[in-house]
Amino acid sequence: MKISIRRSRRAAIAVALGSVLALTATACGDDGSGSGGDKGDEGSGKGKIVFWDNNGGVRTDIWKEIIADFQKANPDIKVEYVGIASTEYQSKVDTAIQGGGLPDVGGVGAAMLAGFSAQKALEPLDSRLSKSSLNGKLNEDMVGVLKAAGGGDGTLYSIPTSANNGVLYYRTDLFKKAGLDEPTTWDKFYEAADKLTDAKKNKFGYTIRGGAGSIAQALDAMYGQSGITSFWNGDKTTVNDPKNVAALEKYAALYKKVTPAADLNNDFTKMVAQWDSGTIGMLNHNLGSYQDHVKALGVDKFRGIPQPVGASGKRVQVSNPVDGMGVFKSSKNKDAAWKFIEFATSAAENSKFNKAAGQVPSNNDAAKDAWISEAEPTKLAAAALTDGSTTIVQLPYYLPDWNTISKADNEPNFQKVLLGDMSAKDFLDTMADQLNKAQTEWKEQNG
Secondary structure, rough: OOOHHHHHHHHHHHHHHHHHHHHHHHHOOOOOOOOOOOOOOOOOOOOOEEEOOOOOOOOOOHHHHHHHHHHOOOOOOOEEEOOOOOOHHHHHHHHHHHHHOOEEEEEEEEEHHHHHOOOEEEOHHHHHOOOOOOOEEEOOOHHHHHHHHOOOOOOOOEEEEEEEEEEEEEEHHHHHHOOOOOOOEEHHHHHHHHHHOHHHHHHEEEEEOOOOOOHHHHHHHHHHOOOOOOOOOOOOEOOHHHHHHHHHHHHOOOOOOOHHHHHHEEEOHHHHHHHHHHOOOEEEHHHHHHHHHHHHHHHOEEEEEOEOOOOOOOEEEEEEEEEEEEEEOOOOOHHHHHHHHHHOOHHHHHHHHHHHHEEOEEEOOOHHOOHHHOOOOHHHHHEEEEEEEEEEEOOOOOOOOOHHHOOOOHHHHHHHHHOOOOOOOHHHHHHHHHHHHHHHHHHOOOO
């Protein structure tokens, strides 16, 4: 008897229910809270709505600023802000879908979209967008990514707010002192990582992400080196292709050789803080940490450039999730929730949000603002995605279990690879087996 990965996840959600119900009940009270099966209501377009931020702490200040602007323009609507850490967001939403307590509106990025839509938790937004002042104003590629990620039928469940891109940050002052070339190729990257390391003096060439969020970074390094340009070969994934296995072996071998030992448990916040405060040469992250680096180092001691190119001379990257906002179907005030999304993704507010986040705006008018040219990593990343130099390996966000497979199911195994307790081949074979089964199940359910 075949047991669905999704059913296993729901069983885990049920076990976790008691530990998080207190938060969801407190956050929503009687104002639109409900479970995934609740059809909700349009409401009066006034009163209180609850907003869950899917990157709480990191984006709290800018969201509170946008909320203040919204409430000034819409005095009949009060927005209750609930910031939830990105590492905890999916589990909290999944739990609320099963047990009640969903907000009216929340962050819904591409990576988690299929899982939420498969549980019938999100309101379709195509009709609302077509009648909105936003219609024709949003980046078509970002809208397309979210439509594709929604489960396969092309329905839009999330309005894009921003796109991110992988960036290689490096310390220009340390590179100059060591006489190193800019790490524009993977060979130069590995050379610099080695030459900049002096562990006895607490100097390291690189910081690797071993904690939460490690899989996406590892996939980027794998496909970037192997040059493989598709996630699937027929119905089988390419993650465990021998070229990817070799690439991951080389990348994972950096741990403790040219990186701090603390990297094993570092999520992005710890990794970024470590790079900003120390003498580490290079950091792979995305555009979102640019402002942190500016505050810590100033603009003269580092650069953020597109990912290195491989042996073919071409740059290959995995797709970075488009972030967005969705209305939960159980909301009793969908009209007010939609008004908040419209406002937050308007040109002025979307520009303000992405300037703070260091990301590429979804609103086409916001994308023309001067700050993008002034933020070099954002400018270079945007160019790399449009000038033909980069091939994107599209990740299967449409699989309801993608976020679970790429996070909870395999992050502990990646740590075993770093520690030498599991081979790169066994790690990738395990992930490939899960992905192939999820793909088969998805095809069976979607014809």
